[in-house]
Amino acid sequence: MRRCLGARIAANAEEGSAIVEFTALVVVVVVPLALLGTVLVSLHRASLATVTAAREATRAFVTADSSSAASVRARQAASLALADQGLVVDSVRVRCLDGTCLAPGTRVRVTVSAHVQVPFVPGNKQTSVPVSGVHEAVVDTFRSGA
DSSP states (O other), rough: OOHHHHHHHHHHHHHHHHHHHHHHHIIIIIIHHHHHHHHHHHHHEEEEHHHHHHHHHHHHHTTTHHHHHHHHHHHHHHHHHTTTTOOOOEEEEEEEEETTTTTTTTTEEEEEEEEEEOTTTSSGGEEEHHHHHHEEEEETTTOOOO
């Protein structure tokens, strides 16, 4: 009878330790991985948003009627595209590569920049990550010169 009682006490000594080990594993491994995944998804979302904003700004620029309205339209298009994702435009840079802007056949490159706040990290511009998107387009060959 003593042997059975000793075996039963030894079996009860191990009971409940799996819950402690599982909890420790979740806290040490799974929570940081989930936070890292959230940060990576946020950065990827912002990167895609800036590329889309650059594409829309380029399209708005090359379809404008005048040079004065082109840069305003590009800035508004980029701001609208980034606002859909909860971001704010830092800068919109337009560069005409082959000559006069809005001349038929001219290549136009637009770069849109923004900052993304890292999730779960309170702070300001020092705790944010800069992202940018670039897109090139050609002014339509058959448009009238502006």
